Structures are given as structure tokens and as C-alpha cells.
Amino acid sequence: MPQIFHPRINGLTRILLVGGALALLAVACVAYFVDRSPYLTGQGAVPEQPVPFSHEHHVGGLGIDCRYCHTSVDRSTFAGLPDTYTCMSCHSQLWTNAQMLAPVRESLKQDRPLVWVRVHKLPDFVYFNHQAHVTRGIGCESCHGRVDRMPLMRQAKPMTMQWCLDCHRHPATALRPKDRITAMGYAPAGNGDALLHQYRIHTDRITECVICHR
Amino acid sequence: MRNQPRYDPYQAAPGWPNDQSARMPVEGTVSRNQAVETRPTTLPEPLSRELLELGRERFDIFCSPCHGGTGNGDGAIVQRGFPAPPSLHSARLRNAPLGHFYDVISDGFGVMYSYAARVPPDERWAIAAYIRALQLSQHGSLEDLTPQQRRELERQNQGGKAP
Numbered sequence: 001m002p003q004i005f006h007p008r009i010n011g012l013t014r015i016l017l018v019g020g021a022l023a024l025l026a027v028a029c030v031a032y033f034v035d036r037s038p039y040l041t042g043q044g045a046v047p048e049q050p051v052p053f054s055h056e057h058h059v060g061g062l063g064i065d066c067r068y069c070h071t072s073v074d075r076s077t078f079a080g081l082p083d084t085y086t087c088m089s090c091h092s093q094l095w096t097n098a099q100m101l102a103p104v105r106e107s108l109k110q111d112r113p114l115v116w117v118r119v120h121k122l123p124d125f126v127y128f129n130h131q132a133h134v135t136r137g138i139g140c141e142s143c144h145g146r147v148d149r150m151p152l153m154r155q156a157k158p159m160t161m162q163w164c165l166d167c168h169r170h171p172a173t174a175l176r177p178k179d180r181i182t183a184m185g186y187a188p189a190g191n192g193d194a195l196l197h198q199y200r201i202h203t204d205r206i207t208e209c210v211i212c213h214r
Numbered sequence: 215m216r217n218q219p220r221y222d223p224y225q226a227a228p229g230w231p232n233d234q235s236a237r238m239p240v241e242g243t244v245s246r247n248q249a250v251e252t253r254p255t256t257l258p259e260p261l262s263r264e265l266l267e268l269g270r271e272r273f274d275i276f277c278s279p280c281h282g283g284t285g286n287g288d289g290a291i292v293q294r295g296f297p298a299p300p301s302l303h304s305a306r307l308r309n310a311p312l313g314h315f316y317d318v319i320s321d322g323f324g325v326m327y328s329y330a331a332r333v334p335p336d337e338r339w340a341i342a343a344y345i346r347a348l349q350l351s352q353h354g355s356l357e358d359l360t361p362q363q364r365r366e367l368e369r370q371n372q373g374g375k376a377p
Contacts, residue, residue: 062279062290062291062294063279063290064279064290065274065275067275068275068276068279068332071332077223078223078224081224083331085327085331086332088327089326089327089329090279090291090296092325092327093295093296093297093325094291094294094295094296112232113232113234115226115233123215123216123217124215124216124217124218124220124222125215125216125218179271
């Protein structure tokens with residue numbers, strides 16, 4: 001019977017084996033980085049909105065508190081978005097002819113809500129709760145970045161599980177006193193451990209899977 | 215898994231009115247824990263430090279953009295051209311009962327819109343009480359101090375004047 005494999009095949013096999021392993025590794029690496037890339041986590045994306053609402057003007061320029069518009073942030077899981085009536089509590093008198101605000105006036109006249117496009121979106125299998133964070137010393141800035149510098153809203157943080165856990169393991173450095181929750185540009189005063197005690201946060205509990213996947 | 219067959223708050227629901235999953239309550243709906251009796255004539259709970267702190271927080275959020283931090287009526291929105299509200303320290307408003315502030319928050323007043331949707335009744339009373347505290351703060355006199363506070367103040371004053 002003639003030889004099926006030529007002796008040279010030995011070398012080729014080694015090259016193929018090593019090459020295959022390297023290719024697998026490369027694919028894994030690419031997958032790892034793509035999975036955490038802004039493209040997949042949505043970080044930095046700026047969806048188009050019906051009205052180009054500027055947090056920079058309203059929060060940074062006019063100093064309006066987040067809770068004027070996101071009223072339910074400290075009493076429910078959902079932060080809430082302002083209704084048309086809220087915009088009109090100022091814009092009934094200000095910028096009443098601006099073309100930019102035409103959809104808002106139209107919305108009030110026809111009693112049809114504005115359709116804002118979601119910027120942040122966790123998967124449905126993750127449980128998140130604003131009230132629990134905001135009433136326990138975590139400021140908006142820790143998760144949403146410098147909102148007062150955003151002419152258009154964008155997602156400032158990756159919002160991956162790793163990112164959530166990084167804080168849940170060591171929340172002390174992020175904690176703020178109660179009256180600085182909505183402040184922007186606040187530098188923690190270094191009294192995290194005292195605050196941890198004051199807010200009665202149990203760090204051993206909040207790293208368990210069931211806290212977020214329930 | 216990422217999109218489960220349920221509605222998140224405010225999620226769109228094609229086919230329903232306005233494509234909304236959130237429905238408007240039927241006209242005349244009374245919510246479960248809503249007080250049905252008429253509004254009490256004055257503060258329904260005892261005055262406490264916590265109540266005033268809550269009032270300050272809510273006043274700073276909802277009222278100070280127009281009325282200003284001290285109630286003088288010179289907030290940031292007014293500086294951008296919103297009609298100026300009257301100062302909360304006028305004789306008329308200082309003599310107004312707390313219920314008046316409650317009503318203005320609930321129903322609005324002139325060009326000021328209603329804040330009923332965003333400020334629940336207990337917080338309206340807290341804000342009313344805080345406005346009263348603001349008014350007193352602008353019209354305090356030496357006679358309001360206890361003898362001990364007065365001595366303290368005089369001591370500080372002398373300390374300030376000494377070189």
C-alpha cells in the first residue's frame with residue numbers, strides 16, 4: 001500500500017495546530033474587546049431626539065435640579081421623564097416662537113406626548129432601581145457622567161455587569177452626603193467609610209447574583 | 215432574554231392610544247392612598263426640623279428657579295426673561311395663611327403653572343412651612359433671640375470689632 005501521508009505532512013500538521021490555536025486565541029481576544037467596545041455597550045451614542053434638548057443649557061447654565069424634570073428618581077425604580085406640561089411651565093413664556101420648540105407646543109395643543117428616544121437601556125433580565133442608589137449616597141454623576149456638559153444626552157458609562165460590580169465591591173469611594181446627590185463636579189471628601197456606616201450599606205449582600213438577576 | 219414580553223415604564227405599545235403602554239386613568243379616578251376629605255386649613259402634622267429640611271430641599275428644586283433661593287423673585291429663569299413673580303416677603307404674603315401657598319402649588323397662579331403632578335400634598339405643606347420660615351428669617355429682630363443667644367451675638371460682635 002502506498003503511503004497516504006508524505007513525511008513533509010508532519011511539519012505542516014505542526015504549523016496547522018499552532019496556527020489554529022493562535023487563530024482561536026485571536027478570535028477570543030477580538031470578541032472580548034468587541035463585547036466591551038462602545039459599539040456594543042452603546043457608550044457614547046447620541047440618538048436623535050424629537051427636540052434637541054440640551055442638559056448643558058438647562059442644568060449647567062440655568063442650574064435647574066435634575067428632580068425638577070426627573071421627579072420620580074428618588075421614589076421609584078424609574079427616574080421618569082418630564083411631560084410636555086413640565087417643559088411648558090417655562091416655555092409658555094420663554095422662547096415661545098422658537099422653531100426648535102414647535103414639537104413641544106404641538107404636543108401640548110394636541111395632548112399627544114413627545115416621543116423621546118431611550119439613551120440608556122439595560123437588558124430586561126437585569127433589575128435596576130434608582131431609588132435604592134439615589135437615597136443611599138450614589139450621585140447621578142457616578143453613573144451618568146458630567147450631564148451639565150452634554151449639549152445632547154449620551155451614555156457616559158459602559159453599563160456592563162463588570163462596571164456595576166466594580167462599584168458594588170467598593171462603593172465607599174463613590175458615596176456622597178444626601179444634599180449633594182444631584183450636584184455635578186463634586187469631589188468625594190474622603191469620608192466614605194463613615195457614610196457607608198451612616199447609609200447602612202452591606203457590601204457583602206450587593207455582589208450576589210440575585211440582587212440584579214431576580 | 216434581552217427583550218422580554220412585558221412593558222417597561224413608558225415603553226411604546228403600538229396599537230394603543232398614542233402608541234403608549236402607560237394609560238391615562240379614567241376621568242375622576244381616586245388613587246388608593248389619596249386623601250378624599252377637603253384640604254385641612256393649616257399644617258396637618260406637627261412642625262419639626264425634618265419637615266423644614268424637606269421643605270427647603272423641595273423649594274430649592276421646584277420654586278427657586280423662578281422665586282430665587284431666598285424668595286425675592288430673582289431666580290435664574292427670571293433673569294432670562296420669565297415674568298418676575300412677586301417677592302414672598304411682601305406684607306400681603308407674610309400675612310397669607312399657609313393654605314394659600316398650598317393652593318398656589320396645587321392650582322398654579324396667573325402665569326405660574328400648577329405643580330400638583332410633581333409635588334405630592336405632604337411636600338406642599340413642607341414647602342409652605344419652609345416659605346414661612348424664609349419670611350421670618352428676613353424679618354427677624356433682636357427681640358426674637360433668647361438672652362443667651364443675645365449675649366453670644368454681642369460677644370461675637372465685639373470680637374469682630376476688636377483689632
